Amino acid sequence: MSISLLLPLLLxxxxxxxxRSRNLAVPQELKNLSQNLIxxxxxxxxxxxxxxxxxxxxxxxxTPTTLPVNPPLxxxxxxxxxxxxxxxxxxxxxTFARADHxxxxxxxDTHKPTxxxxxxxxxxxxLALRLGxxxxxxxxxxxxxxxxxxxxxxxASAGAGVIFSSGSExxxxxxxxxxIQQFSDTLQxxxxxxxxxxxxxxxxxxxxxxxxxxxxxxxxxxxxxxxIQSLYLPWxxxxxxxxxxxxxxxxxxxxxxxxxxxxxxxxxxxAPYYLWRYNSxxxxxxxxxxxxxxxxxxxMRYMIEELGLKLPDAKITFCDMxxxxxxxxxxxxxxxxxxxxxACCGLGKYKGWIMCLxxxxxxxxxxxHIWWDQYHPTDAVNAILAGNVWNGLHTKMCYPMNLExxxxxxxx
Numbered sequence: 001m002s003i004s005l006l007l008p009l010l011l012x013x014x015x016x017x018x019x020r021s022r023n024l025a026v027p028q029e030l031k032n033l034s035q036n037l038i039x040x041x042x043x044x045x046x047x048x049x050x051x052x053x054x055x056x057x058x059x060x061x062x063t064p065t066t067l068p069v070n071p072p073l074x075x076x077x078x079x080x081x082x083x084x085x086x087x088x089x090x091x092x093x094x095t096f097a098r099a100d101h102x103x104x105x106x107x108x109d110t111h112k113p114t115x116x117x118x119x120x121x122x123x124x125x126x127l128a129l130r131l132g133x134x135x136x137x138x139x140x141x142x143x144x145x146x147x148x149x150x151x152x153x154x155x156a157s158a159g160a161g162v163i164f165s166s167g168s169e170x171x172x173x174x175x176x177x178x179x180i181q182q183f184s185d186t187l188q189x190x191x192x193x194x195x196x197x198x199x200x201x202x203x204x205x206x207x208x209x210x211x212x213x214x215x216x217x218x219x220x221x222x223x224x225x226x227x228i229q230s231l232y233l234p235w236x237x238x239x240x241x242x243x244x245x246x247x248x249x250x251x252x253x254x255x256x257x258x259x260x261x262x263x264x265x266x267x268x269x270x271a272p273y274y275l276w277r278y279n280s281x282x283x284x285x286x287x288x289x290x291x292x293x294x295x296x297x298x299x300m301r302y303m304i305e306e307l308g309l310k311l312p313d314a315k316i317t318f319c320d321m322x323x324x325x326x327x328x329x330x331x332x333x334x335x336x337x338x339x340x341x342x343a344c345c346g347l348g349k350y351k352g353w354i355m356c357l358x359x360x361x362x363x364x365x366x367x368x369h370i371w372w373d374q375y376h377p378t379d380a381v382n383a384i385l386a387g388n389v390w391n392g393l394h395t396k397m398c399y400p401m402n403l404e405x406x407x408x409x410x411x412x
Contacts, residue, residue, distance in 0.1 A: 072132035073407045074259075075202050076152040077124070079136055080179045081211035083158035083376065084263075085124050088115030088138040090158045095171030097158040103345060103359040107366060107379055117158060119344065119366045120379025124154070124209055126386035127403065131207065139182055146193045149186055152206065155179035161215035162244045169219065176212045180248055187255055200256045207407065208252060211263040213296070216241050218268065218375070222289065238296040246303045249316065258314045259406055261389065261398075262304055264297040266321040266377075270329060272343040272352030273374040283341035283350070285329075290322075297322050301399060308400070315406050319398040324388045327395045328370060328381060335384065335394075336368065343371040344378065 079085050083097065091100045098115070099105075105113035107120040115138070116122050125135050139155045142148035157174035159167030164175045174182070190199035221228055221237055228237070249260055268274060269289030278286045297320055304318040332340050344363040345356035356362060356373040363369065372378045377385075387393030391404040 070132045072151075074131055074133070074205055074207050076150065076206040077128050077131055077133050077136050077209065078152050078183065078206060079124050079154040079156055079209045079211075080176065080183070081156035081209075081263075082160045082213075082215050083117040083156075084211045084214070084266075085122050085154065085156040085209070086115060086117060086138075086158045087122065087124075087136065087154045087156070088141050089154070089156060089174060090172075091115040091138075092140040093157070093172035093174075095159060095173060097167065097170040097173065099158070101358075103356065103362040106359075106362075117373070117376045118379055118382060119372050121382055123211075123382045123386040123389065126383055127209070127389060128152075130386070130390050130403070131407065139179075139186070144189075146189060149189065150202075153183075153186060155182050156211070159215055159219070160212065161220065162213055162241050163216050163220055165225070166215045166220045176245075176248060180251055183252075184255065203256045204258045206257075207259045207261065207403070208257050209261045209263070210245070210249070213241055213245065213300075214265050214268060214375075217265070217289075217292065217296075221292075234292045234295060238292065238299050241296065242300040242303050245300065246307055249304075249307065250311075253311055253314055260314070260316045261403060261406070262300070262316065262318050263389075264300055264318060264320045264322055265293045266325045267293060267329070268375065269293065270325075270341075271375050272341065272346060272350040272371050274352070275341055275350040276348055276352030280341075280350070293322055305400070315401065317398050317401050317403075317406060319389050319402075321385070321397070324385050324395060324397040325377075325381075328384060332370065335380075337370050337380070339363075339369045341371075342369070343373050344369040345373050 083099075086099075088100070090098050099117045100113050100115050102113055103119065105111070105116060105119070108114060108116065109121075128134065128136055133151050136152045136154045137148065139153045142153065155174065157179065159170045159173035160175050160179070161167055162176050164177070166175075167173050187199060187203065190202060194202075219225070221234075232240070245262070249262070252260065267285060267290050269286035274280075274286045274289055275283060280286065301318045301320065304316055308314070308316050328335055328337070329340060332338070341350050343351035343356070344366040345361055346352060347354040347361055351361075352374050366372060366378045367380050369378050370381055384394055385397075388395055388397040389403050391402050392398070
């Protein structure tokens with residue numbers, strides 16, 4: 001292994017040892033947890049059963065070459081979230097959570113790293129094309145003109161969570177609440193440039209996609225930051241995260257947002273990092289982690305169903321990432337995957353010890369892998385999941401409707 005590769009690996013190893021759980025103060029929002037809890041009533045639904053770099057130079061994301069063919073079904077597509085949908089936000093931040101280096105993006109349309117935590121496209125890329133729109137640019141990567149923003153923006157930031165301090169050990173990130181504020185600023189720009197009526201019309205007919213929450217478990221609850229596990233059982237913590245997201249959806253509704261896709265959390269207990277961390281013997285998923293995720297998705301789906309009844313003029317749907325992901329894992333041979341536990345890129349057992357740092361530690365063919373790196377799926381998996389969000393192409397994931405139904409023209 002070359003010296004140029006050993007140096008960043010050594011620095012990352014040091015960072016691994018120094019990013020253990022810190023004795024952070026419990027966030028104010030968790031101190032007030034009791035007022036966010038929902039009363040438990042048995043709902044009509046049931047749980048589904050079925051990189052790090054040492055350089056902080058800014059590298060603009062290459063423009064994708066693939067453009068939509070059909071006329072757009074909606075005027076714009078707005079995205080909030082974490083590394084599951086970050087398309088380059090963190091390229092502009094001082095953080096270890098960056099994917100603006102090889103081999104990230106090697107199978108993307110431009111064959112260059114863009115800041116996406118994948119070998120190729122993330123799910124929202126596929127969905128943008130389904131909607132007849134171009135790939136959505138990062139909020140921090142555009143010039144701030146209405147022309148740049150009119151077809152949508154991606155505010156997602158790797159490491160971000162609902163809790164402000166989630167992911168803080170990685171460096172800078174734009175939290176979910178901060179992303180909502182960025183959208184509020186965008187809306188004000190639209191109002192100033194096209195008038196309030198036109199801006200509200202644009203927003204109410206656009207689609208809003210939210211993929212957030214997993215870092216509140218990876219970088220907060222499961223790390224037992226602030227000794228959180230002794231203060232709150234998983235059920236209470238799950239309710240807090242879900243209630244916080246529900247409130248932000250209400251805030252978006254008050255800004256005239258009417259079409260929302262909320263993604264549930266994936267089975268991170270099957271991710272290579274946790275297989276390595278918990279010393280899984282034969283690649284079995286870590287059930288104690290997946291049980292927490294299952295419970296969270298159960299609570300979140302119930303809250304969204306309840307919210308939809310209170311906001312009848314809005315279309316809000318919940319897409320169960322756990323359900324869709326486990327379908328792929330359990331039926332991997334039918335989908336063409338023969339590597340189900342090891343990441344394509346990484347070091348250590350299951351390639352889960354250290355994140356994807358260089359092309360030398362990546363596999364040659366990611367198409368037969370479920371996992372790209374420690375936590376993130378490959379482009380092939382993202383394509384399947386996007387198809388499920390669109391119209392349940394492979395398995396039903398979204399309740400009460402899929403995205404295709406959400407944007408279907410109203411019949412008179």
